[in-house]
Amino acid sequence: MKCNICEIGCDLAEGQSGQCRMYINKDDRIIERFSNNYFTMFPVSIETVPLLHYYPRGTFLQVCTVGCNFKCEGCISEILASRLLSTNKKSGISNENVINKALHEDCIGIVFCLNDPAVSYFTFCDLANKARENNLLIGCSTNGYFTENALKELIPLIDFVNIGIKGYSDERYISCGARGSGPVFRNLKLLKESDVHVEVSTIYIKGSEDEVINTAKFVSSLSRDISFQVMRFVPFGDAAPQIEPTIRESEVLCGKLKQYLNHVYLFNSPGTDHLNTVCAQCSNIIFQREFFGPMGSRTLSYLPQGMCECSNPALFRGEVSEVSYHEPGFMGGYRITRALEMIHAILVCLGVKDDHKLAEIWANVMETGYLEEFHASSQDLNSYFDVIEHFAALADRKKEGMELVAYMREKLDFIRSVTNDIERPRVYYCMGYPLFALNGERIENNLVEAAGGESVNKLINREGKPGVGISHNEFCDMNPEFIFISGFLSTPVSDSYAYCKKYGLSADAIKNRRIYDLRPLWDFGSPRWILGLMYIANKLHPEIFNFDIDKEANQFYKRFYGVSFDSSRHNRSFYSVSSRQ
Known part of the structure; x- marks a missing residue:
């Protein structure tokens, strides 16, 4: 039978899964293989999702599972999208746990991001229902590749969405393992017409300016006031650096996009001023923001109630929070994926090449709460060696760990002595x-x-x-x-x-x-x-x-x-x- 959740539409034989590996055909029913199986769950500021025009500075509970229906080169969430699948096991976190955590942390809502909710569709729908019952806002960051029927079932359950667009052409989507770009733009239009709060993020790969410009033109046909986020492509995986645009090149592109849209933002670009919300009428800065980790931002200052006297009152949805949540350590947004990659970097040097072993160690870090200690220890040169020895022990590679530490210590001690x-x-x-x-x-x-x-x-x-x-x-x-x-x-x-x-x-x-x-x-x-x-x-x-x-x-x-x-x-x-x- 054909999977009816996303437009890739995998044909699933009895007992088999499709491209995302997250569903199985059981007795002619599409069943989620790992339901209610969350990998992370912690409070974040909404700007790290990122959403910039929705309950600014609000605290939301960020959750994710693992897996993705796309296969994109240089993916920022490759770890969650594919590598952790090799040892996926029950997390012990139910949707009731998620709701209780959100209420306990004084969150005003829940956001599913980091990986795509399309691979945990039934879990997400159930979570959305429970969030509504508890007066919590609910939404997600997604590639938007749902089938029309799946999205129509989801729309009454959600309040907001950030659609991550890979490009305008079919070719860009085919390169990600999808069938074409059409379903995303159909779904974007449907979400906007259904009064779900919509923001758009789009990847800018060097040489693909037309992909971004054509996407902006489509978005402007829905509304010039939609928050349009340009994600400067940084090849976090093994993608070639030649396709990474500079910050300066990205800013030039953002300038061109402003003839179509009133609010264009630039991410992954430390030091840029293209994260500010500027009044389209008088050019006053309504929200001043700065870079806050990959794909994230934070608010530095803002006009009272987030309003300029001449700005569109419908620009923002929801009140500005008086208190902004500051995530500790690696928590919040996509920083956790960088933390897992840093661990991977050490394990590779120790000769660990097996994805199953790698995923087991990642799971251990999350289960034991070692991530907080890792954040502090990985910044100090001396305690970094303790980190190496910690993971060498977990990987049963103590000899290799001692060799790496000895090599690095010798160089460090020599330079310090001189x-x-x-x-x-x-x-x-x-x-x-x-x-x-x-x-x-x-x-x-x-x-x-x-x-x-x-x-x-x-x-x-x-x-x-x-x-x-x-x-x-x-x-x-x-x-x-x-x-x-x-x-x-x-x-x-x-x-x-x-x-x-x-x-x-x-x-x-x-x-x-x-x-x-x-x-x-x-x-x-x-x-x-x-x-x-x-x-x-x-x-x-x-x-x-x-x-x-x-x-x-x-x-x-x-x-x-x-x-x-x-x-x-x-x-x-x-x-x-x-x-x-």
Whole structure:
């Protein structure tokens, strides 16, 4: 029989599952294989989902299961979409538990996101019913590939939705394992006409500007006021870096989209001002926001009641919350997927290649609550070695763990011993544009200090995730002698100099042309930070250090990845060290 939940429409023989592997044909009925099987459940601010025009600053309970009906290159949720399926087991969390958790945490609603509710359709419908019974708002983030009948059954149960659009053409959807783009735009129109609050997010892959523009044109035919979120594509998996647009290129595209839509937002772009809600009539900033982790944002300030005197009163749905929830550690939005990838990165270096073993360890982290300790320990260079030993024990790879720790400790101890009593230059670490400063306690700034620098980021007395925007004056007062750009969400050095010129930023680092970028994931997220440490030491103290970085990288890659280092095949994956070209 044919599965009638999503438009891929898999043919399911008796006892068989389809592309998403989440349903089975049992006695000529479509049955959910893992019903009520939640992987995560924690409170978040609605802007991290992200939704920007719905109950701004409101606290919602974020839940997800595992699995996805799509197979997209460079997926930010690949871990939840596919890898955890190999050891999926009952979580012990019922929909009643979810409701009770939401009420206990003073959440005003529940949002299903991170993976797609289409693979847990019956669970989600039941959850939505129970949420309504308890006066909780309910909605989801989804690729929107439901069949028309499945969506019509869902619509009376939900209040809001963020539709993630892959592109306008059939080709973009075929590349994700779907049949074409038509069902998504049909469903978007149906949701809007049904008075469900709708926001749209769309992937921007370099060279696919027309896909985004044509999508914007369609959305504008429904309403110019729909929140339109451009997700700058960052190849989190093993996708090639050549298809990653820069922040600057993404901002240019957003400028073009504003001829069709009143509210265009840019995500995955630390330091951009394209996250602000601006009045379409007078250009006043109604909500000022900043980058808050992958796919997320947070509100910094807003006009009273979130209203400009001349703005459309129907722009936002729901009241602005007086209190904004701040997620601890890796909790909230898509940061948890990055945490699991960081664990994966360590396990790969220990020789763990089996997906089943990997998923077992991930499950252990979630069940034991180790994630909070992992967040703190992974930022400190010394305690990072304890983290390696922790996962080596879980993976029964103690010998390999000792070898990795010994290698990294030797390099770290040598660099520290040489820089112990030397004059330290002022060093500033940014992510994306220069005015987005990484939090002082992060591992990148600890690398700076180990390499013989003084981290000026530690002078900043406020924090975000992973950092905060700083003012022109704050930057100039710190007057860094060196600037490093994060290897995680970066921007080209040339764009950084152009930004500094445009905004009149002055510092010794700019004057002396000492802005440097890190190779992806050589300063955060994997044991490769030991290579980043050597690179930083070379730049800060060339009179002392002369590491042959390519040679060091080749030795590390051969020893712990079993492959040679190839600088032309880098990517932004924490655990994979080469991309598909």
